[in-house]
Amino acid sequence: MTDFPAAAKVQLAKPQLRANLRHATHTIRDKRLRVVGELDDWEQLREAGRAIKADVRRRLPELLIQFEEKATAAGAVVHWARDAAEANRIVADLARAKGVDELVKVKSMATQEIGLNEALEAEGITAYETDLAELIVQLAHDTPSHILVPAIHYNRTEIRDIFVKEMHDAPAGLTDEPATLAEAARLHLRKRFLSATLGVSGANFAIADTGTLVVLESEGNGRMCLTLPETLISVVGVEKLLPSYTDLEVFLQLLPRSSTGERMNPYTTMWTGVTPGDGPSEVHIVLLDNGRANVLADPVGRQALACIRCSACLNVCPVYERTGGHAYGSVYPGPIGAILAPQLSPGEHESLPYASSLCGACYEACPVKINIPEVLIHLRQRTKHPAGERAAMGLMAWVMRNPRRYAAALRSARLGTGPLAAFVHKGPGGRRVLRRAPWPASKWTVSRDAPLPATETFREWWIRERS
Amino acid sequence: MKVGLFITCVNDMLYPGTGIAVTRVLERLGHTVEFPLGQTCCGQMHANSGYAELAKPIAEQYVRVFDGFDAIVAPSGSCVAMVRDQYPHLVPGSADVVARTYELSELLVDVLGVTDTGARFPHRVTYHPTCHGLRLLHLGDKPLQLLRAVRDIELVELEGAQECCGFGGTFALKNSGVSTAMLEDKCANIRRTGADLVVAADNSCLTHIGGGLSRLRAGIRALHYAEVLAA
Numbered sequence: 001m002t003d004f005p006a007a008a009k010v011q012l013a014k015p016q017l018r019a020n021l022r023h024a025t026h027t028i029r030d031k032r033l034r035v036v037g038e039l040d041d042w043e044q045l046r047e048a049g050r051a052i053k054a055d056v057r058r059r060l061p062e063l064l065i066q067f068e069e070k071a072t073a074a075g076a077v078v079h080w081a082r083d084a085a086e087a088n089r090i091v092a093d094l095a096r097a098k099g100v101d102e103l104v105k106v107k108s109m110a111t112q113e114i115g116l117n118e119a120l121e122a123e124g125i126t127a128y129e130t131d132l133a134e135l136i137v138q139l140a141h142d143t144p145s146h147i148l149v150p151a152i153h154y155n156r157t158e159i160r161d162i163f164v165k166e167m168h169d170a171p172a173g174l175t176d177e178p179a180t181l182a183e184a185a186r187l188h189l190r191k192r193f194l195s196a197t198l199g200v201s202g203a204n205f206a207i208a209d210t211g212t213l214v215v216l217e218s219e220g221n222g223r224m225c226l227t228l229p230e231t232l233i234s235v236v237g238v239e240k241l242l243p244s245y246t247d248l249e250v251f252l253q254l255l256p257r258s259s260t261g262e263r264m265n266p267y268t269t270m271w272t273g274v275t276p277g278d279g280p281s282e283v284h285i286v287l288l289d290n291g292r293a294n295v296l297a298d299p300v301g302r303q304a305l306a307c308i309r310c311s312a313c314l315n316v317c318p319v320y321e322r323t324g325g326h327a328y329g330s331v332y333p334g335p336i337g338a339i340l341a342p343q344l345s346p347g348e349h350e351s352l353p354y355a356s357s358l359c360g361a362c363y364e365a366c367p368v369k370i371n372i373p374e375v376l377i378h379l380r381q382r383t384k385h386p387a388g389e390r391a392a393m394g395l396m397a398w399v400m401r402n403p404r405r406y407a408a409a410l411r412s413a414r415l416g417t418g419p420l421a422a423f424v425h426k427g428p429g430g431r432r433v434l435r436r437a438p439w440p441a442s443k444w445t446v447s448r449d450a451p452l453p454a455t456e457t458f459r460e461w462w463i464r465e466r467s
Numbered sequence: 468m469k470v471g472l473f474i475t476c477v478n479d480m481l482y483p484g485t486g487i488a489v490t491r492v493l494e495r496l497g498h499t500v501e502f503p504l505g506q507t508c509c510g511q512m513h514a515n516s517g518y519a520e521l522a523k524p525i526a527e528q529y530v531r532v533f534d535g536f537d538a539i540v541a542p543s544g545s546c547v548a549m550v551r552d553q554y555p556h557l558v559p560g561s562a563d564v565v566a567r568t569y570e571l572s573e574l575l576v577d578v579l580g581v582t583d584t585g586a587r588f589p590h591r592v593t594y595h596p597t598c599h600g601l602r603l604l605h606l607g608d609k610p611l612q613l614l615r616a617v618r619d620i621e622l623v624e625l626e627g628a629q630e631c632c633g634f635g636g637t638f639a640l641k642n643s644g645v646s647t648a649m650l651e652d653k654c655a656n657i658r659r660t661g662a663d664l665v666v667a668a669d670n671s672c673l674t675h676i677g678g679g680l681s682r683l684r685a686g687i688r689a690l691h692y693a694e695v696l697a698a
Contacts, residue, residue: 004642005641005642005643005644005645008642008644008645009644012644012645012648018648318630318631318633318649319642319645319649322645322648322649323645353517354637354638354641354642355642355645356635356638357598357631357633357634357635357636357638357646357649358515358598358599358635358636358638359598359602359630359631359635360598360599360601360602360603361598361602361629361630361631363602364602374552377514377515377517377553380515380516380517381517381518381519382517383517385517385518393513393516393518393521394521396512396513397513397518397521397522397524397525399507400476400507400508400510400525401507401524401525401528402507403504403505403506403507403528406476406507406508407504410479410480413480427677427681428677428680428681428685428686428687428688428689429688429690431681433678433681435682440640443639443640443643444639444640444643444678446643446647447643447646447647447650447651447678447679447682448639448650448674448675448678448679448681448682449677449678449681449682450674450678451481451674451677451678453480453481454480454481454482454483454484456483457479457480457483458474458478458479458482458483458486458487458502459474459479459502459504460483461483461486461487462486462502462504463504466502
């Protein structure tokens with residue numbers, strides 16, 4: 001169970017974390033704005049992305065079967081996993097059948113969602129993360145705090161310290177220069193790439209009309225994992241489908257600009273089944289549901305399945321910027337996490353739909369136009385409300401749906417603040433304000449003065465002046 | 468034009484001066500303002516806090532009360548956004564009233580074609596574009612067009628203007644810590660402008676910002692921009 005306000009409180013008390021996050025999110029945010037501004041058809045691209053993903057949701061069963069047929073015809077083996085346990089079982093059994101006790105991994109949200117590394121560990125198989133930031137997080141025995149930049153909560157000095165402490169082959173006298181740190185990681189990982197016989201990945205896109213899987217990345221580690229090992233297993237959420245190869249035209253423009261703020265990502269790897277003499281000789285694809293079919297059944301909530309995991313919403317979110325990803329208690333943090341996690345695991349993340357001021361920055365940035373505020377409000381309707389809050393809301397609604405009761409309530413609000421006279425101070429412009437108030441109003445007065453009701457309401461003025 | 472004034476509950480109780488200012492500005496421009504006494508609230512707090520079923524009768528009341536006006540004006544970006552974005556689902560048959568509900572700057576600039584309200588306001592002022600005005604209503608620079616036409620005003624730009632102040636309705640209570648962290652940054656940016664006043668199109672956001680500035684004893688007043696346009 002996520003208790004976001006409590007978890008946020010812990011994170012808010014870390015000034016270094018807030019400084020790291022502020023710097024990192026603002027840097028990516030500004031880069032994204034620059035490259036998005038270069039395209040005069042950006043809004044049309046967003047609309048195309050939204051429409052294609054809506055089409056996928058409508059035709060998901062038929063597209064999945066088409067994908068399976070095409071991928072199988074090209075030499076891949078397609079597996080179906082209802083939930084995390086089934087997916088983990090499939091991967092572990094394949095690894096065992098190959099007799100391996102270690103494998104290399106491409107950064108993948110789907111495998112994090114199902115807890116694959118932990119499940120493999122329990123079977124004596126070590127999964128090595130090869131994305132630089134994932135490697136940092138894994139070495140630190142930590143969890144990612146961002147979808148795209150999992151180690152966003154660390155600065156380079158902290159990363160150096162993690163390398164020195166946890167990386168057995170870290171060079172002596174390692175500094176916190178980014179190039180030096182990257183070189184140390186590169187040398188460390190090279191040995192893993194060259195010795196691995198099994199690679200595990202996710203996929204950014206799965207193309208139904210060709211059976212092709214697509215991975216976008218920046219470091220080349222993905223290309224190594226996808227081409228060097230003899231066996232490749234890809235765990236792919238069913239919502240990752242695109243109907244046609246030509247749909248990539250839209251998404252290969254939307255994703256890099258929205259995620260890293262680049263016109264084009266450095267590495268795009270596509271593979272269709274097995275190609276003899278080129279790359280893995282055995283290709284497995286695990287199609288993962290894990291709650292997605294339930295999300296699809298919700299007419300408002302289902303738009304969350306359009307997400308392409310770009311993280312633009314995290315980088316513009318004022319809440320994420322202050323708390324970081326760990327406060328969300330979910331593999332998917334930030335605004336998208338706040339609508340995805342409660343839907344994928346109903347009942348487990350009830351505080352997340354409230355982890356937003358509904359400022360709308362996420363919707364504005366989303367490359368596939370997921371109306372995140374709309375889904376947040378929708379999900380709030382089905383959470384269990386505290387009894388006291390429910391009673392207060394009920395009373396207020398009873399007052400507000402009747403003008404007489406409402407006018408009387410305005411009058412009594414003015415009189416009711418009388419006993420608080422001891423806490424009344426004079427604020428700016430001579431306005432009388434409260435400095436302290438009893439719970440639950442104290443949650444307001446902890447950092448803000450509260451204005452007292454005016455000596456005459458507007459309706460009283462209107463009646464006096466105009467009728 | 469016969470304009471119905473939707474004062475909103477926050478303004479009715481806490482900021483009658485904003486409603487008086489809207490009335491004066493519109494009357495100065497030769498329009499008739501009416502204030503139907505059957506109005507109460509838009510239902511935003513209930514709808515956005517997970518009580519849509521309680522918001523529904525409140526919304527229905529709004530649609531009943533304001534049926535038949537040429538235009539309905541509210542000095543609150545978030546209440547107008549509530550009407551525009553949520554009423555179509557909440558109250559079947561509300562399309563007509565919804566389409567004629569405007570935030571003040573929309574009514575003045577788009578409908579009435581006015582930017583100069585004949586005001587004079589000799590102060591240093593910074594403008595905070597509230598989230599719902601900016602990203603839900605797409606007000607753009609309409610409030611600023613109106614403020615720029617005010618005589619003797621000194622408008623100063625606010626750094627990070629488009630970032631939320633951290634209010635968010637019940638968010639400010641449920642997630643008081645995060646809300647406060649957002650408010651701290653907003654107040655710091657406002658103080659750096661050296662302005663005497665911060666103005667915006669929403670008194671609920673201004674209650675938050677003004678409450679923060681008052682607590683910091685910053686000596687900066689938060690004021691609805693309608694009160695500047697009426698000065």
